[in-house]
Amino acid sequence: MSNKVKKNLTPVQQEYYDFAKQREPKRPVFSNCVRAFLVGGGICLLGQLISDFFLWNFDFTEKTAGNPTVAILIIISVLLTALGVYDHIAQWAGAGTAVPVTGFANTMASAAIEHRTEGFVLGVGGKMFKLAGPVIAFGVFSAFVVALIKTVITMLGGL
Amino acid sequence: MEAYLWAFVVGGLICVIGQILMDVFKYTPAHTMAILVVSGSILSGLGLYEPLIDFAGAGATVPITSFGNSLVHGAMAEAESTGILGILTGIFEVTSAGISAAIIFAFLGALLFKPKG
């Protein structure tokens, strides 16, 4: 949580919190943002190139070219995760690898690979969505709410 | 050429927003992704995400925000053609490729590889 007075801290605890905060190495926010920008932009650029490749060489439209693009980015991400390389790139790039769909694929691949020791059903199958679950749950729920609101507004006479 | 530039810049900027959510507001990656996905849904509902895709191409379709957009689109398209229940039946229609690919390849990854630590 940010650097403000936290609720439920006694005065002694608050004093210690400030004391400790002063001695905490600050996260290099600016350089993290620069790296996130470069890597994130780079991945999107790659996505654009892949998308155009499918557009020009196969029977895809601008809308449908997104599907194989996402699939390819996912395969690359899973491969890098499986080879043990993704986490090192991500330590450097931060949100640059987490925000694109590569991050989503990494959450699923890393959880699936890690929990194989607990078996395929409960381990791989059961734990695969450990980190990806929030994205799917909140994505679907928010889309449901948005779509419902829009549909009801349309039904009541439209905007 | 210009399309590539904007894909890079817009995609990069969305990632910077994610980085700020993590470093300044101290959200975990999971919370950050949830926030971005919901933002995508809301922007989609307001009709603002499609213009962003037209402008930035993959810069808007590759980040996780586009997942929210695709879910709303799937729901709306089906609702428009079959009525309000279409929201439920259509929601995964557009994102099916992404989710299926992620599940299938994650499973394959677990079949073929061990974690490296």
Added chain:
Amino acid sequence: MLKGHQTWVYPAKPVIISTGTVGGPQEAKGPLAEDFDLLHGDLWLGQDSYEKAEKKMLEEACEITLKKAGLQKKDLQFFLCGDLLNQVVSSSFAARTLAVPFLGLYGACSTSMEGLALGALIVDSGYGERVLCGTSSHNAATEKQYRYPTEYGSQKPPTAQWTVTGAGAALLAPGGDGPVVTSATIGRVVDMGMSDPFNMGGAMAPAAVDTITAHLRDMQASPRDYDLIATGDLGKVGFEIASDLLKKHGLEIPSELFTDCGLEIYDKKHPEALSGGSGCGCSATVVYGHILNRMKKGELKKVLIVATGALLSPLSYQQKETIPCIAHAVSIEYGC
């Protein structure tokens, strides 16, 4: 017997007659590699899960300890052991292999000194003559349980620490040649409202300061009575906080005799160590290996080891709880 408010002194002078330390690949690359009895090149140890690997490491540490003392499993009377995994499984399964009366412990990363203090109590009071105290931690197993899958691409902040893959064991007996356990101060739980699981050092520093203060007060001693005072795993961040906090309370420990095991075990320039080493195995392997070796070489005569632990669970953090911490101190002498 009891001295002061929370300190035990051991007049019968229990002796650490043997130790065993095992480490993993990162520890092998560190500056203390020579002080390990056994080092492994990977995290699996030929097992098919990280959890089984940790159990194997603990068994190896115990085996090495017994072998160096010329004893066998049946000569052991009691086994005190703990680790970081749920239900302290590594310790329970190692105890199954040893087939010796077992007391499972949980003190998070303070387990090493918790075990040594209790083991010395058993020997000192005459309630046992061959007591083995052990503990272990495994980087990948701990990350999987407390934080994220090891291949997950999340960016760790500079306050994060690297859990040591290591196991350490010490065998206590009423007599013989070896470093002597002279006193132990049992710490109390201190919670200063810190709640960031990626900044354990900041959460644990107050507990270390509390126990050091209690020890020096109970023993009516001062820092200069020791050749070395070492905390368990405060790391760069926690160690600086503890040093400043001690200074603030008028109890400054001269920097040439104050250190932290988490800072010693890895090269300071190691990019992944971030704030330093942590885990039960950290204090155990550094103390039972490097520090006791220095004592046997005559470089150190009296040391105070303050192992620190963060008593959170993966769930408590999600339920918005803060991180309560504890520190146990044990003083060891050799050649006095």
